[in-house]
Amino acid sequence: EDQVTQSPEALRLQEGESSSLNCSYTVSGLRGLFWYRQDPGKGPEFLFTLYSAGEEKEKERLKATLTKKESFLHITAPKPEDSATYLCAVQARSSNTGKLIFGQGTTLQVKP
Amino acid sequence: ETGVTQSPTHLIKTRGQQVTLRCSSQSGHNTVSWYQQALGQGPQFIFQYYREEENGRGNFPPRFSGLQFPNYSSELNVNALELDDSALYLCASSSVGQDGYTFGSGTRLTVV
Numbered sequence: 001e002d003q004v005t006q007s008p009e010a011l012r013l014q015e016g017e018s019s020s021l022n023c024s025y026t027v028s029g030l031r032g033l034f035w036y037r038q039d040p041g042k043g044p045e046f047l048f049t050l051y052s053a054g055e056e057k058e059k060e061r062l063k064a065t066l067t068k069k070e071s072f073l074h075i076t077a078p079k080p081e082d083s084a085t086y087l088c089a090v091q092a093r094s095s096n097t098g099k100l101i102f103g104q105g106t107t108l109q110v111k112p
Numbered sequence: 113e114t115g116v117t118q119s120p121t122h123l124i125k126t127r128g129q130q131v132t133l134r135c136s137s138q139s140g141h142n143t144v145s146w147y148q149q150a151l152g153q154g155p156q157f158i159f160q161y162y163r164e165e166e167n168g169r170g171n172f173p174p175r176f177s178g179l180q181f182p183n184y185s186s187e188l189n190v191n192a193l194e195l196d197d198s199a200l201y202l203c204a205s206s207s208v209g210q211d212g213y214t215f216g217s218g219t220r221l222t223v224v
Contacts, residue, residue, distance in 0.1 A: 004154075034212060043116075043202050043215035044155070087154055097168025098143060098206065100213065102154030 002027045006088050006103035013078055013110050021073040021106045023088030031093040033071050034100060035064050038085045047073075047086075078110045116141075116216035118203050124222045130191045133219045135203030137184040141214070142207055144186040146178060149200040149218070161186060190221075198223045 003026045013019055025033065032051050036044035048057045050066040057064050061082065063074040073086055085107045089100040117136040125131050137144050143162045147155035157170035161180035175191040184205070190197060200220050204213040 036215075041217075041220070043118075043204075043217045046212035046214065049211050089154070095168070097157075097160045098145060098213075099157045099160065099168055099170065100145075100147075100155070100204075102156070104152070104154045 002090065002092055002101050004088055004090055004101055004103035006086075006106050008106060009104065010107045011109070013075075013108065015079055015110055015112050016077050018074070018076045018078070020075070021086055021088075021108070023071040023073070023103055024069060025071070025088075025090045027090045027092050027101070029093035031091045031095070033066055034089045034091070035062075035071070035073055036087040036089065038087055038105070040085075044087055075108070078108070080110045080112050083108055083110045116203055116205050116214050118201075118216035118219050120219060121217070122220045122222075124224060125193050127193055127195060127223055129193050130189065131193060131221060133188040133190075133201050133203075133221070135186045135188070135205075135216060137186065137203075137205035138214050140207050141205035141210075142184055143205060144180055144184065145204045145206075145213065146186070146188045147202040147204065148172075149202055151199070155202055158188070193223045195223050197221065 005024045035047040038044045048064040085105040087105045089102040145160040146158040149155040159169040164180045179187045200218040202218045203216045206213045
């Protein structure tokens with residue numbers, strides 16, 4: 001069964017304290033792995049798509065990496081405005097519907 | 113780009129009632145998906161529409177149904193509401209070749 005597990009569930013950082021969020025996945029052939037940011041009461045906001053092991057993408061203080069079993073979202077020198085829930089999702093190559101399978105998310109709080 | 117717009121933003125219904133949620137997809141997007149997000153969980157795939165036809169469904173009963181219109185707007189209908197249907201309902205749209213999906217801000221449904 002296709003599955004996504006994110007850890008930790010919650011993470012508190014001081015401003016400037018770098019860290020990483022983990023997304024472990026099991027999927028019958030990966031078409032893509034997606035990272036989204038979600039603010040309270042809002043819909044997910046697209047950050048990155050990764051397609052193959054070894055791929056990396058960066059955006060401001062965020063960097064996403066991918067292996068055959070997991071993805072990491074590295075946050076360098078975070079600021080309070082980076083506080084949000086970060087969601088990881090996979091899309092299976094066998095899916096003809098575009099269905100995304102999400103993890104439960106990691107809630108990040110960055111304190112000034 | 114006009115983004116993905118969902119209405120209403122909040123809704124309170126009584127158990128057993130029926131509800132219709134609406135989504136206006138981003139201009140040029142011909143695929144729309146609906147997701148249910150319970151509090152503290154990741155979104156779960158309900159179904160997807162492409163060119164006005166349902167082309168995939170998640171583990172949701174038939175009382176969850178939908179429509180997609182020629183202008184790519186969409187509806188999610190839920191009959192015989194149950195307390196467990198209380199959640200944030202998200203609409204996501206995409207177009208061929210797009211990297212990632214664009215989500216709306218969601219409709220918060222509370223069933224009492």
